[in-house]
Amino acid sequence: MWKSEWRDFLNGIIDLLYPLYCLVCFKKIGSKEVFPLCSECFQKIPWNIPPFCNKCGRNLPVELPSENICLACKKERHYFDRAWSVALYEGVIRDCLHKFKYGQKLGLINFFEKILSNFIEKFIAIEKFDYLIPVPLHPTKLRERGFNQAFLLAQPLAKKFQKKLLPRVLYRKKFTLPQSELTASQRKRNIREAFLLRNQPEISKKNILIIDDIFTTGSTVDECAKLLKRNGAGVVEVLTVAR
Numbered sequence: 001m002w003k004s005e006w007r008d009f010l011n012g013i014i015d016l017l018y019p020l021y022c023l024v025c026f027k028k029i030g031s032k033e034v035f036p037l038c039s040e041c042f043q044k045i046p047w048n049i050p051p052f053c054n055k056c057g058r059n060l061p062v063e064l065p066s067e068n069i070c071l072a073c074k075k076e077r078h079y080f081d082r083a084w085s086v087a088l089y090e091g092v093i094r095d096c097l098h099k100f101k102y103g104q105k106l107g108l109i110n111f112f113e114k115i116l117s118n119f120i121e122k123f124i125a126i127e128k129f130d131y132l133i134p135v136p137l138h139p140t141k142l143r144e145r146g147f148n149q150a151f152l153l154a155q156p157l158a159k160k161f162q163k164k165l166l167p168r169v170l171y172r173k174k175f176t177l178p179q180s181e182l183t184a185s186q187r188k189r190n191i192r193e194a195f196l197l198r199n200q201p202e203i204s205k206k207n208i209l210i211i212d213d214i215f216t217t218g219s220t221v222d223e224c225a226k227l228l229k230r231n232g233a234g235v236v237e238v239l240t241v242a243r
C-alpha cells in the first residue's frame, strides 16, 4: 500500500475505535474534519466580515465614504480605541459559546483559538500590543463556574503571539447582574465602577488588547478600557469571539 493509503487505513481504524462527534449537531465526524465541529457546521459559522466600523467592529453594509464609523458609534463615545469580533453571536457560534461557558465543553478552546488566531493574522496589527488582558470575573462567579472563559480564550493567544498575559491586573470588585438580562442603559449602570486596577505602573504607556467572549453593547469592555486609559495605558483595543 502507498503511504497515503496506509494513513487513510489507519485513520479509518482510529475513527472506528474512537469515534468523534460534532459538538453542535452530534453527527459522527471523521478524523479529517475540524474537531470539535463537523465540516457542515464549520461552514455555517456566521463570520463577521469587513468592512468593519473602525470603532466597534460591527460589519457595515457598505464602505462609508468618510471614516467608516457606524451610526451608533457616532452617537456614543467609547473609551476603547477599537473593537474586533470574529463572528456574529448567532447559530453555530452562539451554540459553541454556550456549550463552552455553561456546558463546560472546554475542548472547544482549540476551536476558538483557531478562529481567533486566524482573525488576528488577517486583520489585527498584533505586534503593537504589549499585553493581553482577559475581562475578569467576580470571585464568586469564578468559584461558581470554575473557570474564567475570557482567561481561557486569552491564554493560548498570548502563547501563540508571544504576548504577556495579565490576568490579575484588573479585578472585578462589584458583583453585577448578568448583562444579558438588561437593556443597554441598565448594562452601563450595572457595570459602572465594577473593576479595580491593581498595578498602575505596569500598564502605564502600554498597548493593551482586552479579550472577552462576547461583545453586546460593549459596556463591559468599555468600563475596563476606561480604567486602563485613565491610568495611563496607551492604545486599548478589544477582541471578542462574537458580537
Ligand SMILES: [Zn+2]
Pocket (backbone or CB within 6 Å): 022, 023, 024, 025, 026, 027, 037, 038, 039, 040, 041, 042
Ligand atoms: Zn455538526
Ligand SMILES: [Zn+2]
Pocket (backbone or CB within 6 Å): 053, 054, 055, 056, 057, 058, 069, 070, 071, 072, 073
Ligand atoms: Zn460602530
